[in-house]
Every structure is written in structure tokens, then in C-alpha cells.
Amino acid sequence: MNIAIITGASSGMGREFAAQIDTQLCRTDEIWLLARRREPMEELAGAMRTKTRVIPIDLADERELKRFREVLSIAAPKITMLVCCAGVGRHGLFAGQEEEELSAMLRLNVTAQTMLAGMCLPYMRRGSKIILFASGAAFVPQPGFAVYAATKAYAYSFGRALRRELKGRGICVTTICPGPVDTPFLEQAYGDRGDMSGLKRLTTQRAPRVVAKAIDDCKRGRAVSVCGLPMQALYLATQTAQNIAQLFLACAEALSGERKETGK
Numbered sequence: 023m024n025i026a027i028i029t030g031a032s033s034g035m036g037r038e039f040a041a042q043i044d045t046q047l048c049r050t051d052e053i054w055l056l057a058r059r060r061e062p063m064e065e066l067a068g069a070m071r072t073k074t075r076v077i078p079i080d081l082a083d084e085r086e087l088k089r090f091r092e093v094l095s096i097a098a099p100k101i102t103m104l105v106c107c108a109g110v111g112r113h114g115l116f117a118g119q120e121e122e123e124l125s126a127m128l129r130l131n132v133t134a135q136t137m138l139a140g141m142c143l144p145y146m147r148r149g150s151k152i153i154l155f156a157s158g159a160a161f162v163p164q165p166g167f168a169v170y171a172a173t174k175a176y177a178y179s180f181g182r183a184l185r186r187e188l189k190g191r192g193i194c195v196t197t198i199c200p201g202p203v204d205t206p207f208l209e210q211a212y213g214d215r216g217d218m219s220g221l222k223r224l225t226t227q228r229a230p231r232v233v234a235k236a237i238d239d240c241k242r243g244r245a246v247s248v249c250g251l252p253m254q255a256l257y258l259a260t261q262t263a264q265n266i267a268q269l270f271l272a273c274a275e276a277l278s279g280e281r282k283e284t285g286k
């Protein structure tokens with residue numbers, strides 16, 4: 023049985039992924055939808071063509087993650103696609119944030135995404151795809167969004183490294199880095215969007231476009247999916263800066279090696 027697993031499927035981009043995968047991936051026998059809220063997932067499942075399984079789960083809860091591992095071992099599916107969309111963010115100064123809220127964000131954005139990828143891997147074969155969710159916030163540290171941006175920098179780094187590790191097995195990892203997208207995330211992260219900067223409002227994109235680009239980039243085997251000119255410009259700028267820094271480091275290492283050899 024070929025299955026696609028989508029987390030965060032009760033809302034926003036996860037929901038959109040489910041809808042688009044439903045019409046595009048003909049080799050998928052079943053789509054599994056994961057999130058905490060059962061109702062919106064059941065409503066979505068009712069409108070899908072592909073057989074759909076709704077799995078209500080709190081991914082920030084370690085025990086529930088363990089239970090999902092058992093679900094996988096009983097079903098023993100072939101996972102053709104894993105989309106790790108579930109994620110939360112909270113704008114605001116680090117010093118003012120609730121400890122439990124921060125901890126739940128880390129458990130979901132970092133631990134759950136990592137553990138899920140690990141537990142799905144044994145069920146993947148050559149040609150399987152993994153889509154991990156970072157953000158444009160991964161490219162530069164963001165005061166006022168410090169912990170969220172750091173969790174996304176983790177996802178970005180993890181996704182790119184995992185891609186290299188899995189290349190030989192023919193499993194492709196694509197890391198998605200959206201800028202602001204018009205989903206309930208923005209209300210939740212920015213207190214009804216009141217804290218959103220003018221630039222973020224101006225560059226906010228629609229979920230169907232971001233997801234269509236992500237699926238296309240994944241099909242083309244791209245490492246990173248960045249949608250829209252402003253985000254692509256930021257991505258290019260940070261990549262260029264990183265490449266220059268790496269060049270400097272390589273030169274410094276080569277020079278220090280030369281000094282050691284000549285004894286100077």
C-alpha cells in the first residue's frame with residue numbers, strides 16, 4: 023500500500039497539500055492526515071478522491087508520537103511522501119514568553135519533525151519524497167521571533183543535511199522556506215496580525231501558490247523551495263554571504279596549513 027503522510031493537515035498549508043496531492047499523485051493508495059483537531063480533517067477527507075485516514079494526534083506529545091510508531095509498524099505501508107507541515111510560532115520578545123509555550127514550540131517544530139522523519143524512513147523506498155517545513159525566518163536571526171526563527175534554522179539545516187545523507191538511497195528531501203503566508207498561523211503568531219510589520223503584510227502570499235510551487239520543486243528534486251521574488255532575493259543574498267564566508271574560511275585554513283609546513 024502506497025501512502026502519503028501529511029502533518030498539520032487540519033489547516034493552512036497542510037490542508038492545501040492534502041488537496042493538491044489528492045489530485046496529483048496517482049500512485050498513492052491512501053493519504054494519512056495528522057493534526058490534533060479531528061473535525062476539520064474529517065471534513066477534508068470527505069471531499070477527497072483518494073482513500074483518506076484521519077489520525078488525530080498531538081505531535082508535541084512524546085507518548086503520542088510513540089503510538090504513531092506502533093500504527094506504522096502494524097500497517098507496514100510504503101511511504102511515498104511525508105510532508106511535515108505542522109508547526110507553530112509566536113512573535114514577541116523572548117523574555118516575555120511563556121516557558122510552556124516555548125517548550126511546546128520546540129517539541130513540535132524541532133523534535134516532532136525530526137522524529138517523524140526518522141520513524142518514516144524504514145518505510146520509504148527509492149523514489150520516496152520528504153518535505154520538511156522551514157521558513158524564510160531560517161535565513162537570518164530574527165529578534166522578536168527569536169525561538170521560532172531558530173527552530174526553522176534547525177529545520178533548514180537538518181533538511182539540507184538529510185538530503186545529502188539520503189541521496190544514495192534515492193530518497194529526495196525538499197525543504198520549504200515560505201515568507202508570510204495567509205493562513206491562521208499569522209493570527210496565532212502575531213496576535214490577530216496586529217504585530218505584523220508593513221513589509222510582511224505587503225509580501226504575504228496565498229497558500230495554494232506556495233504549496234503548488236513546493237510540490238513542483240519536490241517533483242523536480244530541488245533541495246529548497248522558496249516562493250515569490252522578495253523571499254528569493256533574501257535567500258540569494260544569504261546564500262551569497264554564506265558562500266563568501268566559506269571561501270574566507272577555506273583560504274584561512276589553507277594559509278595556516280602553509281605556515282605550519284614552512285614553520286613560519
Ligand SMILES: NC(=O)c1ccc[n+]([C@@H]2O[C@H](COP(=O)([O-])OP(=O)(O)OC[C@H]3O[C@@H](n4cnc5c(N)ncnc54)[C@H](OP(=O)(O)O)[C@@H]3O)[C@@H](O)[C@H]2O)c1
Pocket residue numbers: 029030031032033034035036056057058059060079080081082083106107108109110111130155156157158199200201202203204205206207208210
Ligand atoms: N503561514 C506562514 O506565514 C508561514 C511562513 C513560514 C513557514 N510557515 C510554516 O508552515 C507550516 C504550516 O503552517 P500554516 O501556515 O499552514 O499554519 P496553520 O494554518 O496554523 O497550520 C498549522 C497546523 O499545525 C497543526 N498543529 C499545531 N500544533 C500541533 C500539535 N501539537 N500536534 C499536531 N499538529 C499540530 C495544526 O493543527 P491542530 O491545531 O489541529 O493540531 C495545523 O494543522 C508551519 O510549520 C509553519 O511554521 C508558515
